[in-house]
Structures are given as C-alpha cells and as structure tokens.
Amino acid sequence: MNSVVIRAALPGDESSWRSLWRGYCKFYGAVVADEVTARTWQRILDPDSAVMCVVAEVDGKVYGFANCVVHENTWEIQPVCYLEDLFVLPSARSHGIGAALIEWLRNAMRAEGWARVYWVTQQDNAAARRLYDRFTQADSTVRYVIASR
Numbered sequence: 847m848n849s850v851v852i853r854a855a856l857p858g859d860e861s862s863w864r865s866l867w868r869g870y871c872k873f874y875g876a877v878v879a880d881e882v883t884a885r886t887w888q889r890i891l892d893p894d895s896a897v898m899c900v901v902a903e904v905d906g907k908v909y910g911f912a913n914c915v916v917h918e919n920t921w922e923i924q925p926v927c928y929l930e931d932l933f934v935l936p937s938a939r940s941h942g943i944g945a946a947l948i949e950w951l952r953n954a955m956r957a958e959g960w961a962r963v964y965w966v967t968q969q970d971n972a973a974a975r976r977l978y979d980r981f982t983q984a985d986s987t988v989r990y991v992i993a994s995r
C-alpha cells in the first residue's frame with residue numbers, strides 16, 4: 847500500500863465518511879438515526895464545534911477516520927482529546943492505517959498543547975487492543991453509563 851496521508855476531513859469527504867460511518871455502526875450493531883449522522887458530519891465541518899475528524903487517504907481514496915472531541919476538563923488547564931470513533935475499511939486493515947491515525951493524534955496533542963489523548967474500547971476487541979497496546983497501556987478504568995432513554 848502506498849503512503850497514507852492523514853488530514854482533517856473536508857466537505858468533499860462526506861460520501862466516503864458516511865460510507866465508513868455505516869461500516870463502523872454496523873461493526874457495533876448500532877442503528878444511528880439519519881439526523882444524528884447528519885448532525886455529526888455537520889459538527890465535524892464546523893470549526894466552532896468541539897468535534898473533529900481526521901481521515902486517512904491513500905492515492906486519493908479515504909480508507910479510515912478518527913472522530914474526536916476536544917474538551918475542557920477539571921484535572922488539567924489544557925484541553926484533552928477524546929478519540930470517540932476509529933474505523934478502517936476492512937479490506938485495508940493491517941497496513942498501518944489505524945496506527946497512522948493514532949500517531950497523527952499523538953503529534954497533534956503535542957502541537958496543540960492537549961494534555962492527553964484518550965479512548966475506551968470493548969475489553970474483547972482484540973484487533974483494536976493489539977494496536978492500542980503498541981501506543982500505551984490500558985488503565986483500570988471501568989465505564990458506568992446512565993442513559994436517558
């Protein structure tokens with residue numbers, strides 16, 4: 847595979863991003879309402895939104911994305927970056943695209959002055975965890991969620 851370019855998502859990436867997003871939702875068996883998908887894409891493009899997205903492009907085709915939320919927090923003066931969604935097209939996996947997306951975020955952390963980049967994953971997501979373990983060790987955090995519906 848030729849070299850991977852990681853860059854901020856642009857308006858012209860909408861159909862590629864939507865197609866990858868469908869794959870990501872399917873991976874999680876999640877049904878995301880069209881209006882939520884539309885709103886997420888709108889937020890990605892909005893420079894005033896805390897939501898951002900970087901895409902991985904090879905030879906002009908987008909193969910993966912990282913959707914993130916950069917937010918304030920109570921433990922640091924600097925903002926922190928939450929990597930919310932990471933996805934690579936199944937046919938393009940194991941070529942380092944996932945690693946390139948995380949590496950880009952690590953560099954952005956240094957450049958932007960974020961205190962950290964963090965994310966959660968399912969305990970049994972072995973493929974993702976093999977990749978993540980190359981960057982850092984998982985901590986002992988356990989997630990609790992109260993849903994409104």
Ligand SMILES: CC(C)(COP(=O)(O)OP(=O)(O)OC[C@H]1O[C@@H](n2cnc3c(N)ncnc32)[C@H](O)[C@@H]1OP(=O)(O)O)[C@@H](O)C(=O)NCCC(=O)NCCS
Pocket residue numbers: 870873932933934935938939940941942943944945946966967968971973974976977
């Ligand atoms: C997790 C995910 C994003 C990883 O993407 P990826 O592009 O395959 O990641 P990488 O190629 O960087 O790393 C994956 C593997 O390829 C290996 N690899 C990295 N660079 C490589 C290269 N140049 N050549 C061959 N293999 C390579 C890595 O060592 C890693 O090892 P593994 O094969 O033992 O798992 C992808 O599997 C995915 O989208 N999964 C479904 C959604 C998901 O689980 N998202 C994360 C939710 S938290």
